[in-house]
Amino acid sequence: MSSKSPVTVLDSLNLGLHQAMRDDPRVILLGEDVLDPYGGAFKVTRGLSSQFPKRVLTTPISEAGITGIAGGMALRGMRPVVEIMFGDFTTLIADQVINHLSKFQAMYHDRVRVPVVIRTPMGGRRGYGPTHSQSLEKFFLGVPGLTILAPFHIKGFETLGTPGKLLYDAIAALDFPVFFVENKTQYLLKLMSTNDLQEYEVSQIETAGAPAFPFYKLALRSAPKAQITLAAYGYMAHLALKAALRLAYEDEIFCEVLVPTQLSPFELAPLFDSVNQTTCLLTIEEGTLTLGWGAEVLARTTEVLGPSLKVARRLAATGAVVPAAPDQEADCLPGIEDIIVRVREMA
């Protein structure tokens, strides 16, 4: 594993894992096929089993088992990181996460901690078919005691890059269960450096809560004030930025893009500030529409802003069972064109 600066989100996450394991001997990694030379199905764990042979455990195909064991390890003072190979398989760990890991601290009257990080890639656009392409994080949003994070592909000022730093903090700084939502297509995204962000004015806004995971706000540089707020996380933030550029240059519709890194618990103050100015909100997610992330964001925004919010809509996956054929798969997942069409309707 080279010690060069990370180029992609994948590099950044890999570096973050290396750093976390280097800094704390209590960090253990469990997952299926994570050993070198394969280094994990998406290579996020590459190099770790060679560097830390006793602390990287390859497991049978038993997601519930892996998660349960991680919970037990955590109770006994370790800091396990679990890789669930595909986000679709998180259905198998739901009981462990919802009824066990996220409740132990409260049920045992604050005498235990459960510092488990569960990382998994959600998302489609690879032709992997119905049960390997979904974005299921929406089912875990709002589970009490569970923190859900999603990285953004910006380099920032971190040597690890912000995705790696986010993962590092999740492992090292949080003593409660974390669901770390990665995305298969996002892995390959190049981390945006200052040069790549020339078209934008980027601000990093700290949210409430300790520790706080930042919101990023990106507006077109030296352009008229934004008329609409686009809210998106993970890979969809990348599509939102591309759409925002085209909308500005082709239609002179100016958007500002708000990207949270903490999905749950919901801390949306920066988003409310933006929508207060623009009065117009579009949430964009790869999960399905009904009772998804966007639904909760709209509900909260309406509660806080009331009639100041003039137009609010959600863009999400259509709800079809995700096909394996690439063109049909693209039809059911939101793309740049879909975002542009929707914003034009709203503006």
Added chain:
Amino acid sequence: MDKLTPIKIPLLNTNEPDALLVSLECKEGAPVKQGQVLAVVETTKSTGDILADKTGYLVGLRYMEGETLPAGEVLAYIGETPDAQDPAMPPWSGKDTLQLEEVNQPNGLRITTPARELAIASGLDLSSLPHGPLITQQMIEKRLSGQIPPQPQPIPAGEKRILIYGAGGHGRSLAAMIRKLGNFEILGFLDDGYPSGDQVFGLPILGGSEKLPELAQDGVRLAVNGIGGISDLQVRLSVHDLLYQASFFCPTIIHPTAFLEESASLENAIQVFPFAYIGTEVTVNFGCIINTGVIISHNCELAPFVNLSPGATLAGGVTVGEKTLIGMRATINLNVHIGKAARIGNGATVKANVPDRGVVPAGSIWPPRR
């Protein structure tokens, strides 16, 4: 045109359209020999060397180490000289120009498609537009419309004769500035209040406004507005009208000690006095006066005919509506918006937006405490 031989990125692995540029073995402009290793690329399955096909110089390098190279694209060229270039191609870049598929950016200009189409359809010269701010259709319309008087006739090349309308204090300061700049020949003042033929500040009074047509006939095209307009803005504005009607053009005058950031954009007929500072990505519109020692921080926007008195200080992101006067050493806080035709008194501190026609008394704090 120099002959350039492209160096194509090889397809190392039929399943992978991209390769990682692991290392570049020579720099832009370096001499290369045929067969020399220029770069090392890597896919998930193998590494490979990119060799020079011929001897020459490596030019037009398009990628940096660590970047992903698409197979079949050009990595660089071998030219016959170290600075060989193909004039038909955009400038070799990397850091300076950002090539985005989403946006069409002619020569580093940031311009929306509707704006570009309107500009081209109206014959507006794209190179006259500022670099930095995003040019919108509305901005092009403003340029084209009567809101800002366009240049009615072209100025003959080499025409340096200039008039100063108004021989008062402001006009004389302008005379001093123009003398310091040395790029115009001051014919004299026009002023309805002085007898023709008098000498003021070493320059002749040529007459009043009635003299404009004959001077224009004579081929004089350039003028500056020497009316400060503090007590009566209308007088200053009417001079602009007069000059426009008579086909005169007001160039922007900037004192050599004033500092303007490259990314600031200024319209015509602006006057920038000594030691003024105009910050990054600031827009100053037609006919503004930026007096001595004014500080305009980044991203401010001044509408036409704004007058900033000596020492006025604007924090970043301040927008000022047209015809507003800001007093001496007044301070305006970050991102405040001041409306049109407002008057901010000397030494005032403005911490919140001021409405159109608002008046902030000298020395006071805005908003007023209850």
